[in-house]
Structure formats: C-alpha cells, structure tokens
Amino acid sequence: MIYFYDKKTNDIVGTIQGKIHNKEQLGMWIGDKEKIGRVVVHWRPTKWYTKTGDELPKECLQACDEQGNLLAFSADFDPECPKELKKLFQEADKNPRILSENFKHDPQSGFVRQKTKEETVATKGFDVASLGGSEDAQNNIREKEARLRTILDPSQPMEKRFETLVELLEVRKKVMSGG
C-alpha cells in the first residue's frame, strides 16, 4: 500500500492499494510532488503454504515437488511498520478510506497517527446541507432525493412508487407555475 499526504497539513490525500507494487505503480503520484509526500508501506511474507494449504517451513521455501515445481504456493503478508500500526494497515488494505478519515501522517514516526477530536470535526463531508442555500431549500432537496429513492426502489410496492412519482410531479408543477 502507498499513501500520500499533504506536506503542510499532514492530511492523507490518497492511496494506491495493493501489497506488491510494480515499477509503474511506484511511478504514480497523487497531486503535486512538491506539495504531496508519499509513504510506501512494504509488506513481507511471514508464513508460506503449499497448494493444499499446508504450512511450509521457511527453510523449505526452495523445495520442489517431483515435477520440479516449487512447493510454496501462497503466503500470509504482514505490513512492515511499528507493531501498534499493523492491525490498522491490515484493515486499510481492505478499506483504505479509514486512513484519510481517521488518521494523519506523522512526520516523527514516518507513518500515521490518530486524528485528534478537533481534527476530526474540523472537516465535513459533502452532503445536501453543504451545497448552501436556506434551510427550506435544503429540506426541499432532501425531500426530492427521498422521493426519487422511493420511485427507483424496486423493493417498494409499485403503487407507492407511482403515488410518489405523482407527488413529485405535483411539486414540480407548482414550482414551474411559481406557486
């Protein structure tokens, strides 16, 4: 996994997923190299397995079967980072958004640290309220979105979906006529 951070704020601005990266992926960048830093979290194999799922001791890694094929078939990987961050990077490997949501880059350790409460509430997600406008306008948008969802939801009874469509058209008609 590779993560990118804003050199000024230490906010995590993006990731490239994966445990093993080729040369091309290592050449990728998110944003401007001058302003955005990069940390490559290396993963190393810790346990090896044969094709049938049996664990293969490290000293047998070069062992082959009768046909000359290597016995080692798959492996468990661990991130190379401070012990207390291992679980985090294992989770981030599946859901990398947890890094930018809850963590910042930590220049001291060279990895990440948990955001403080103040840092967490300082940013807000993109939603209807964030578009601006009066409370009434925002409520209108929310109601419209809710109606559209009902209309498009195949699990809703057809009658209800149709009634909601009529409601939406009535509201639209009123708006168009300036009512």
Added chain:
Amino acid sequence: MTPTLAFSKSGINVLTATDPDDFVFHSGYDSLKYYSQGTVTMNVNLANYYNTFTCFTDTIYEHYTVSEVSHNLGYVPYFVGYMFDFPSSGDAIQLPYAFGDACAYANINVYATTTKLYFAAHHTGGNSGTQTFKFSYRIFRNNVGL
C-alpha cells in the same frame, strides 16, 4: 485456425458453446486488464470560493477544485471513479454526478488525459471551514483508443 483459450461456465460444453455469455473467459474477446486502484481525498477550503451570487436572500458561494492522480500510461486508459457517502453516509455512486436546483448545484466529474486522472468538484456551498470529498478510482491498462 487461430488457437483459442476458453473457459466455459459450469455445465456448458466449452467445445460447442458459441454465446459469449456462456464463457467466464475467452481469448477471442477482449477483457479488462487491471493497472491500479486507490483512493483520493479532496479537502476543499471553503474560504477559497471563486464567485458568489445571491439567490433570494441567501449568498451562495461557488467552488471549483481539482485533484489529480498520475498514471503515466501514455494513453487515455479505461477508468472509473466513485464518490462515497453521497447522498447518504455509506453510499457509493459512480461519477459523474450532477445536481442542480434554484440556489444550489453540484457537478462532480472524473476525467483522464494520457498521463493523469482528474477528479473535479464544481459546486455551491458555504464560505468557511473545510469540505471533504471521498473518491475511489480504478484504472485499467486498456487503451480505449481515443
């Protein structure tokens, strides 16, 4: 005759099948080749609006922000972009997203050049604080021939 490598779905004879839907893989049909995937978090400083307008009695602030991912493939690849937590927390939508009403709009796009993938957020909003857009991308090696 061109050699073919094909895997049919369970229960279907690979030697006689002709419908593309009957195969899980067929070398005669092109397929997507994975290149890279990841996330982009766009933090918009709402104090940096580029324009304002008045709608009824409200002042509306307009914002335009772009985040980029370099892919360096040398051609426009096949790609997809997603936005998270919109319209509700936990949702994911495939970009582009467009919304417009009397006093508010949002136009969130993803586009590519031969070297980069761009996420662009053009929208109304307030004039203070930071707003976060959560994106995810998938880039494939396929050259779409544009």
